Amino acid sequence: MTAYTAAVAASPSPSRSPAPAPAPTPSPSPSKFASPRITQQFAQIALWSATALTIAILLFVIAFVMRRGLGSISWSFLAGSPRKSGAEGGIFPTIVSTLYVTIAAVAVATPLGLGAAIYLAEYTSEGWVSGIIRRGTESLAGIPSIIFGLFGFAFFVTTLGLGWSVLSGGLTLGAMILPTVIRTAEEALRAVPREYRHVARSLGATRWDAIRTVVLPVAAPGIMTGIVLGIARAVSETAAVIFTAGVALRIPTSLFDSARTMSVHFYTLTMEGISDSQAYGTAAVLVVTILLMNVVAYTLMHRFTRNLR
Amino acid sequence: MSKRLPDRVAARILLGAASSAIAILALITVFIFREGLPVIIDRGPLSFIAGMRWAPSQGEYGLLPMIAGSAVVTAGALLLGLPLGIACAITLAEMAPPRARTVLKPTIELLAGIPSVVYGFIGMEVLVPFIRENPAFGGAGYSALAASVILAVMVLPTIVGISIDAIEAVPHSFREGSRALGATQWQTIAGVVLPAARSGIVAGVILGIGRAVGETMAVIMVAGNSVRMPHSLLDPVRTLTANIALEMGYASGAHAQALFATGIVLFIISLALNELAGRARRRRRVTQTVPEPTLTTAETRAELLGGDNAPPLGREHFA
């Protein structure tokens, strides 16, 4: 150990220290037991292995689901109706349900979130109003989804009497993804150079004209990123939907119909031990959907930053 | 002209939209408290929060085992996830070549997008049997340990993402200064970069805690859900979130109220964690942009960002 330490410490140092006198550099090193070079190498190895482990976990999660799930996926699985509580047949109704609930959520969260972001980024200076709004948005972002589920159940399902429905689920998820949309959209708007606004205003545009014609078009990909991330969150959510959209395993025909999303279906298949192969298949569809969403979001973000040069 | 919204009307509408988050927060508060507060008042807050027994059929609602459960599981998740997450953040922000970073960072963020039920499922299929069959662990497999491991994986992206941002926000001159004094890369990271990024990393960790405390489905699937104070990591535990989701199905009357009351406790914990994270983040903003005072009013902002391309500096400019 000591020999190795000495060898490693000694060999590269002559080439690296052209200083004429071996002036003892006051070392900011936190380590007192090993030479800085050893610590450096040790740290490097440790850090890289930790990173490798993290990546490995991710790959394992995806590979595990894919290897067992992709085999179950077929046209009849995607487009077919479930039989025997989902033990056989397809998952088409849950795909449609997911789509409906997500559309409802986005329809709620986009105008509100975009409006809020425009207000925060364009219409108000940092004062107490924006402070409160920003604090509220941050707080909302930190609330566990199960609380949204409880709230959605007490408010939309019970008090407003919407029942377990696409609408209740969509409104609840809309509230849940609102902070994501606000934050991403505000960041996108703030990233648009101030000069663009000034140019527009100097050419006779009102504040709203400038936002509509210059700021929003430039920020659009960034805003879309937020919406896509919101969609991804809505698709993968279980706790908030199960109490609000319900679990009916059929294609909803109206906003007031109960609906079972893919995530809830997957949860039910798993927890009721109905069918492992069906569960893996559903999980694979879910994970592929989320992967695609992330790729889309990333591509949009990339385009946005390129737009801004 | 008709399609153009008058500026002031636009401002009103936008303020309305901006208030929506506050309105939702208020609605959540009102409805959770309206449903849950009666049972807390009825049993007394202390016996509700510090009570050891949860037996709804006998009208006993003590939340302490669940609070302990949430705490143990979260602590376990941090113990496993924190070193991994921060190491990963340091590597990606400081050591990895830019090409690798542009690939790896979104890849890790992707982990956050995978549905929690999928994590729970993998926990049930892989982790629980592993713990049960492994002589080193034993027990039923459904345990605080299983939940901690799953949660550690789930909070990784939060910790990594925010820590990377915090580390990248440390001014480059800090590193150059340290390296110029002869420090190695690791000495620079440990002695200069990490301390400077500390509050940002702390914010990431707190948000990670928030995610762990709030996670429901993955935990319910692997934690075993026994209502008992955990004595070891191999004991089954029930978290606050699991308590709600598990019993919502059939609960009625006081039982349902007690579940909403569980929600109140969870809600308050989440808000508190969020507030802490917010403070840490704000502190970072102040410390890392030292030269600029915080931008609070329109005037000071204008003064700094100014109309003049070369901001008027006053007399000292001529001195």
Added chain:
Amino acid sequence: MSAPSADALQLPAAVADSVRATGLSIRYGTRVALQPTDLSIAAGTVHGIIGPAGSGKTSFLRTLNLMSVELDGAVADGSLLIGGAEVLAGGVVLRDPSALAQLRRRVGIVFATPQPLPRSIFENVAYGPRIAGVTDRAELDATVERSLRAAQLWDEVADRLSLMATRLSGGQQQRLCLARTLALNPSIVLLDEPCSGLDPISTARIEETLRTLKSRITFVLVTNSIYQAERVADDTSFFLMGERIETAPTAELFARASRQETQDYLNGRFG
């Protein structure tokens, strides 16, 4: 005193307008950018403003179309008449959004660095007219061509009007910005060090435009280059530390400035 009305600004903008500032002061928060200043700029002239950084010249310029007040958070006091219409009267400033939009169409501005909008050349020039409500394609075409010709850019871009404006060279971009302003048929154009980073040819073209158009448009030119002021300005003002030191016909100012500070500046002692 009542706020200036929108109606007062509804004049046809076919002829150059004068500028008349009386006791005009500008501050940002507690910091004073411009001491109370009187300055009249005659219609149909090029008025140069010179002075070192921090002299208040840009603040003054951006106040002429009230951008400093509306966008930079400046507070202005005194009065300001644009072509005889009050936009600032006894500290009461025009606030009505549509009146401000009208003002900006009458008083255009070109910024120090070229700021093309991220769209095509054509759309950059057509932006102002479109916002003003022009939808007729033929009219837009004519306006764009006329403006680009006036800014001496037409020959270089006529065959690629759909090119992204950001792909043009810096000098071309700045001329595009000038054309964009001209498309609104302004009576006054403010230029904030428009040639600071430009090549000599583009600078010459812009100066040429100023000379050609000054019969119809009043130009207020803030410049760091005393030579540019000497070349194109009819009258020149010297600003220093938030004060207007003196104003005189350009030739006279350069030949025999009445104030010591002006002489020092022109002789390159500071700034």
Added chain:
Amino acid sequence: MSLTPHAQTARWIRPLATLLCVLAVPCCTSSRGKESERGGVVLAGSTSIQPFAEQWAEAYHGGRVTVQAGGSTAGIKAAHDGTADFGMSSRELHASEAEGLVQTVVARDGIAVIVHASNPIHQLSLAQLRAIYNGEISNWRALGGDDAPITVITREEGSGTRDTFQEIVMGARVEIASNALVTAYSGGLRKMVAEDRHAIGYVTFSQLDNRVHAIALDGILPTEVTIASRAYRLQRPFLFLTRGAATGSAAAFLTFVLSIEGQAIARAEGLAPVSAP
């Protein structure tokens, strides 16, 4: 064993649901009104019975039958105030609840105590079972099995299956040990037992399959016969409740349910039939 899709999960529906549907969702209200006018039959209550009720409703050709869930308590209430033709309860009624109601047992649901397929233990006394669930017996060796700790699995508070188990096995005073694993799903519980060689749990009889085996309680295995004869004690009745005797279309539906055809449906779904009156 196949429950209808709705059934597996409709347990989220809480007692409020019936009221909600009636009061809040306009279409619900109107359709319900029409049902009654047209002579349709409305059932409301226990989520445990709901899937079977839906099977009966599907097979019945004598008119439209609407099934709403909401829990046994809601079912009893619905029978009392007449919002439904039949209230459905999967538990015995308390004396105060029973007043003025005619109770008809339409089927019996056995609750099977299950262990891993390889577990050598095949029978237990009720007292032993109670001791296991109470935590007094915590190792299979005490029962003549492997030397391994018992993994006790139970359903969540509020579950009707748990209520029945508590009432019949544990009694009023003995509690289920707090270290028992808890799940909210009977299918999931069966899966947990199927995967853990040392686990014990209980599920509704219809959930039995060959990955686990049922324990004979006091020497009696749960079978259709022993449940129907009530020899197997761990069971619960599925009750249809009416205010007074059922009349008209409701009586016709009840007759169908109790008929050989109706009871055959119950048997096919894993319930024990009752003999026709």
